[in-house]
Amino acid sequence: MNDELVKPTEIAIKDSKQMINGQVVRAAIFARSEIFEVTTINNESYYLIYYKNAFIYGDKVEGIEEGSFIDHAFQQGVVFESQHTIMSELLPKSSVTLPNKNKLFAQLQNQYDLQETAYIATTLDSFFTRDHIIKVVNKILSYFKRGGKYFKAFQVLQILTAFAPDLQSAKDRFNSLDFLSYKDFYKSSDWPSIQQKDPLYVERYCFEHRFNPEERNLLEDVLRQQDRLFELLLLWLEKAKREATVDTESLKLYTDIAAQFVSKEAWMLMLEQANINPFQQLSEAKSVIETLIQEGYYEQAALHLLDFIDDLPDNYDSILDSLWTNLNAAFIVSHLDDFILVIEQFPHNDQSQSEQKIRQLAVKLLEKHEVNTVHEKLTPIKTIFPQSEVIRDIDHMAGLTESPDRMMELGQYYAQFQQYDAAIDCFSWEMELHPQHATPVEHLSKMYQHKGMPEEAAAYQHILVELKKF
Known part of the structure; x- marks a missing residue:
């Protein structure tokens, strides 16, 4: 239901020949990388790779290979689907230009240090062959080794072995005496020491191990030290959704962080999408809803509330009453099961106003359903408004459908609910059964007048005049 509150995130992809417009259908965050899957109007899939919020490369990919970086990111990363509120904040810009593929790695070496370039190369295995990427990383590895920077070479070698664990040449170098001391460093040193040498x-x-408390705390400390609060927020949203509970102190902390990036309403919606009831836990939630109502955004306010309608604080009665009064019938009908819970929540002091709303609902329901179905859908409301004349009329209509000799009466009810086509069917049936009777003809003329069809109305009026001569 919250999906109705979220607009799709669109992006334009430019290459040397054309402009491709698409919609982001999901995104994954994996350490310093972000991956966006984009679907075009022709149902083609493009994947865009970012590193530290900067666009690196992207292209059309017909199928993601199992075990590739993109596959791994969507399996093991923090993933958001298209209808998540955070999506528009994740995407740095609304358009990207695809760089020249042949010059890409040379450009990366001008923008990033060589260790980062080696790692970025391994994230692009859906666009470049495995051998090409291994060649790029090996060149960087050899450069460090030739310059006597063995620790840097080992760091790159770790990236290579993670990317190609079955590569025998990488295995042999990894286990060689040249790098033995560096292997021991990673095994025996504490995290702060490793962080200083190889962040x-x-x-x-x-x-990758963020669900373990020690690694998660360290990752959060790293992000705080680097003032990467938005990424910290993403991690918290993932954790909150997995656990479906949050403590008050944590919620307050991340509410303050979220305020730097999104509106109060957007933050409230993010909590809803994490299956957290903001109306029980977020003090600002009620004022957000009240503001929406004051500004006339009744549907928007309702969409926030409906998922939590059976778990709202007691002081929301006036809000629910206002929504019931002001929402149009078409919207209520489209969420009827939820609104049955809504109208059970508060007292109905103005019976005439409720009767008017029920009539509007019945009209909208009859536009889409047979009367017996409308009868079934309104039955739960009957228990709340047992004296409703509208529901009594619907009940009576449902009984008339089983009586072919009472089509005249059924047609009059349909006319009462502005269902002129259904009424015409009933009056036409009655006219065929009793061709000498003037009443069904008179009603048919009126129905066509209501439908704005004067020629048909005049034709039946002419028949009526002829019948009255006899």
């Missing part, structure tokens, strides 16, 4: 490794490792 990229620590962040990747802790992200």
Whole structure:
């Protein structure tokens, strides 16, 4: 239901030949990388890779290979689907230009240090062959080794072995005496020491093991130290959804962080999408809803509330009453099961106003359903408004459908509920049964007048005049 509150996130992809417009259908965050899956109007899938919020590369991909970086990111990363409120905040820009594929790695080396370039290369295995990426990483590895920077070379070697664990040449180098001391460093040192020497490794490792308390705490500390509060917020949203509970102190902390990036209403919706009831736990939630109502955004306010209608604080009665009074019947009908819970929540002091609303509901329901179905759908409301004349009329109509000799009466009820086509069917049936009777003809003329069809109304009026001559 919250999906109705979220607009799709669109992006334009430019290459040397054309502009492709698409919609982001999901996104994954994996350590410092972000991956966006985009579907075009032709149902083609494009994947865009970002590193530290900067666009790296993207292209059309017909199928994601199992075990590729993109596959791994969507399996093991923090994933948001298209209808998540955070999506528009995740995407840095509304358009990207695809870089020249042949010049990409040279450009990356000008923008990032070589260790980062090696890692970024391994995230692009859906666009470049495995051998090409291994060649790029090996060149960086050899560069460090030739320059005597063996620790840097080992860091790149770890990236290579993670990318291609079955590559024998990488295995042999990894286990060689040249790198033995560096292997021991990673095994025996504490996290702060490793973080100082190899922050990229620590962040990747802790992200992949973020559901372990020690690694998660370290990852959060890293993000705080670097003032990467938005990423911290994403991790918290993932955790909140997994656990479906949050403590008051944590909620307050991340509400303050969220305020730096999104509106109060957007934050409230993010909590809803994490299956957290903001109306029980977020003090600002009630004022957000009241503001929406004051500004006339009744449907928007209702969509926030409906998922939590059976778990609202007692002081929401006036809000529910206002929504019942002001929402149009078409919207209520489209969420009728939820609104049955709504109208059970508060006292109905103005019976005439409720009767008017029930009539509007009946009209909308009859536009889409047979009268017996409308009867069934209104039955729960009957228990709340047992004296409703509208529901009594619907009950009576349902009984008349089983009596072919009472079509005249049924047609009059349909006319009462502005269902002129159904009424015409009933009066036409009656006219065929009793061709000498003037009453069904008179009603048919009126129905066509109501439908704005003067020629048909005049034709039946002419028949009526002829019948009255006899």
